Amino acid sequence: MHIGIIGLGLIGGSLGLDLRSQGHYVWGLSRSQSTCNQAIDIGVTDFAGLSLGDIKTFAQTDVIFICTPIDAILKTIEAIAPHLDSSIILTDVGSVKASIVHAAQKLHPRFIGGHPMAGTAFSGINAAQANLFQGRPCVLTPNDSSDPEALNILRSLWQSVGAVVYECDPEIHDRAVAWISHLPILVSAGLILACDQEPDQAIAQLSKHLASSGFRDTSRVGGGNPQLGTLIAEYNQKALLDSLKQYQAVLANLIQQIESGNWQNLEKSLVLAQELRNSYLII
Amino acid sequence: MHIGIIGLGLIGGSLGLDLRSQGHYVWGLSRSQSTCNQAIDIGVTDFAGLSLGDIKTFAQTDVIFICTPIDAILKTIEAIAPHLDSSIILTDVGSVKASIVHAAQKLHPRFIGGHPMAGTAFSGINAAQANLFQGRPCVLTPNDSSDPEALNILRSLWQSVGAVVYECDPEIHDRAVAWISHLPILVSAGLILACDQEPDQAIAQLSKHLASSGFRDTSRVGGGNPQLGTLIAEYNQKALLDSLKQYQAVLANLIQQIESGNWQNLEKSLVLAQELRNSYLII
Numbered sequence: 364m365h366i367g368i369i370g371l372g373l374i375g376g377s378l379g380l381d382l383r384s385q386g387h388y389v390w391g392l393s394r395s396q397s398t399c400n401q402a403i404d405i406g407v408t409d410f411a412g413l414s415l416g417d418i419k420t421f422a423q424t425d426v427i428f429i430c431t432p433i434d435a436i437l438k439t440i441e442a443i444a445p446h447l448d449s450s451i452i453l454t455d456v457g458s459v460k461a462s463i464v465h466a467a468q469k470l471h472p473r474f475i476g477g478h479p480m481a482g483t484a485f486s487g488i489n490a491a492q493a494n495l496f497q498g499r500p501c502v503l504t505p506n507d508s509s510d511p512e513a514l515n516i517l518r519s520l521w522q523s524v525g526a527v528v529y530e531c532d533p534e535i536h537d538r539a540v541a542w543i544s545h546l547p548i549l550v551s552a553g554l555i556l557a558c559d560q561e562p563d564q565a566i567a568q569l570s571k572h573l574a575s576s577g578f579r580d581t582s583r584v585g586g587g588n589p590q591l592g593t594l595i596a597e598y599n600q601k602a603l604l605d606s607l608k609q610y611q612a613v614l615a616n617l618i619q620q621i622e623s624g625n626w627q628n629l630e631k632s633l634v635l636a637q638e639l640r641n642s643y644l645i646i
Numbered sequence: 647m648h649i650g651i652i653g654l655g656l657i658g659g660s661l662g663l664d665l666r667s668q669g670h671y672v673w674g675l676s677r678s679q680s681t682c683n684q685a686i687d688i689g690v691t692d693f694a695g696l697s698l699g700d701i702k703t704f705a706q707t708d709v710i711f712i713c714t715p716i717d718a719i720l721k722t723i724e725a726i727a728p729h730l731d732s733s734i735i736l737t738d739v740g741s742v743k744a745s746i747v748h749a750a751q752k753l754h755p756r757f758i759g760g761h762p763m764a765g766t767a768f769s770g771i772n773a774a775q776a777n778l779f780q781g782r783p784c785v786l787t788p789n790d791s792s793d794p795e796a797l798n799i800l801r802s803l804w805q806s807v808g809a810v811v812y813e814c815d816p817e818i819h820d821r822a823v824a825w826i827s828h829l830p831i832l833v834s835a836g837l838i839l840a841c842d843q844e845p846d847q848a849i850a851q852l853s854k855h856l857a858s859s860g861f862r863d864t865s866r867v868g869g870g871n872p873q874l875g876t877l878i879a880e881y882n883q884k885a886l887l888d889s890l891k892q893y894q895a896v897l898a899n900l901i902q903q904i905e906s907g908n909w910q911n912l913e914k915s916l917v918l919a920q921e922l923r924n925s926y927l928i929i
Contacts, residue, residue: 480856480858499858500855500856500858502852502856529852529855529856531848531852535846535848535849535852536852538844538846538849539849539852539853539856540853540856542840542841542844542849542853543841543853543854543856543857543858543860543861544856544858544860544861546837546840546841547837547860547861547864547865548860549897549900549901549904550834550836550837550864550897551833551864552900552915552916552919553833553893553896553897554829554830554833554893555919555922555923556900556915556918556919556922557825557829557889557892557893557895557896557897558825558826558829558922559918559922560892560895560896561821561825563818563821565814565818566818566821566822566825569785569812569814569818569819569822570822570823570825570826571826571925571926572812573763573783573785573812573822573823573826573827574826574926575763575782575783575826575827577826577827577830577831577866577867578826578827578830578926579926580863580864580866580867581830581833581834581863581864581866581867582830582923582926583860583863583864584860584863584864585916585919585923586919586920586922586923586924587920588920589913589916589917589919590913592912592913592916593909593912593913593916596904596909596912597907597909600904600907603904604901604904604905606840607897607900607901607904608901609840609843610836610837610840610897611894611897611898611901612843613836613839613840613843614832614833614836614890614893614894614897615894617832617835617836617839617890618832618887618890618891618894621832621879621883621886621887621890622887624880624883626876626879626880629875629876630872630873630875630876632835632839633835633868633872633875633876634872635839635842636835636838636839636868636869636872637869637870637871637872639838639839639841639842639869640838640865640868640869641869643854643857643861643862643865
């Protein structure tokens with residue numbers, strides 16, 4: 364197939380590597396000339412340019428993946444939609460879906476949202492790696508107006524790079540990831556910010572010396588990319604707020620158990636937490 | 647030196663391995679005959695028995711480490727105190743200190759609390775390993791009535807097995823670990839329990855399939871040993887509640903930023919969280 368990738372970072376770059384190794388022709392778009400050069404050097408794309416006008420084979424394109432940050436996805440679609448033949452399949456890789464999918468479908472009916480759940484601690488084209496999606500979930504979010512053939516093609520492409528494809532409504536996706544991906548960011552950031560509230564400097568300093576694997580793991584996603592965390596909250600505001608308020612209620616209940624010294628109930632809660640965690644199919 | 651270890655689990659067992667390799671004579675006490683046999687077989691102790699009466703060299707003992715679970719520490723001291731010569735140094739390895747230290751000092755004035763912050767995901771004597779304490783913090787909690795010579799000896803012993811020794815009041819220890827060790831357990835358990843509140847089964851199921859490294863890390867300590875978590879809450883109740891309430895306030899502020907769509911302030915909060923996390927000296 365003839366595939367375009369707009370945004371050559373970790374996800375776009377890794378996708379290009381895998382799709383080219385499957386024999387597809389891949390072009391890329393980036394705002395940066397050095398990223399374009401790098402994309403060709405390391406085999407992410409066959410060709411890369413700064414604008415659609417640079418892509419001489421544009422008319423032959425079958426599928427375009429938009430791999431920009433969340434807040435650039437709709438702007439990108441607005442910019443390219445007038446130039447797209449209606450047969451071109453358009454998709455994205457954003458970690459929120461409802462707020463993107465509905466607007467994107469209006470701009471280009473053959474748009475289907477996607478969200479490959481893969482990543483590393485690094486970003487940018489230099490972090491691109493082959494087989495990043497191997498064994499990882501990828502959610503596609505078609506709805507009633509989505510073209511079944513386009514869905515089949517996207518499903519096959521993601522499966523060809525090793526992803527385990529799930530399909531659901533954009534809203535279902537957003538509520539599911541609010542729980543296991545977006546809520547943890549806020550829960551974890553809150554932990555770091557709360558520790559900073561200790562007024563006694565000796566205690567604050569000692570706690571920094573004593574922090575170990577428990578603090579490291581629980582605080583990891585809260586100490587991640589602040590811009591990404593903010594965009595996620597903005598674009599998945601409602602589902603995230605629902606999860607956060609449920610979390611507040613659960614936490615208040617745990618605090619009540621500790622305050623009243625109800626150790627039997629607290630232990631029951633922690634036993635339940637331990638059991639429930641085992642039901643998550645964590646890769 | 648002549649050293650006793652009461653409680654031959656991960657901590658007691660690992661300590662025995664290291665102290666024997668330094669040339670100390672080490673005896674151990676365990677409630678289980680098979681643990682006693684195992685302790686001798688794998689070199690954790692020179693001798694192991696089920697009661698103090700079994701320890702023929704008891705009168706020559708210089709230091710006794712109590713390495714039982716938190717709720718057995720004071721009971722153990724009550725049981726052995728009548729048999730202890732006043733010259734014997736007594737210490738423990740419990741992860742809370744104030745509620746133990748004050749009572750223990752009354753039972754045996756040459757008691758100084760200790761808390762080596764080392765561990766693995768495993769427990770029991772089979773999890774014992776050499777060099778477990780290498781480079782790890784160990785907090786000793788002397789107070790005004792502590793014997794300086796006893797403190798010097800304990801400090802040297804912990805340093806000899808590679809630990810980085812910190813010294814502070816028991817209350818300071820408890821407040822410091824409440825932030826970075828005990829609060830994360832409740833924050834993390836709350837995350838797991840909140841996710842279980844999703845009423846839509848399709849969403850709940852999808853979230854279990856999509857859970858990845860972010861959820862895995864943030865939920866790890868909340869899915870840990872429920873009995874240990876409960877004991878920690880019971881024995882460090884006040885400091886943990888103080889931390890939890892501060893956490894509630896911080897979380898409410900983050901929620902308010904999201905609810906009001908104040909993305910600029912939310913990003914500032916997440917930038918601060920990222921910066922602060924880097925100030926923790928995480929091993």
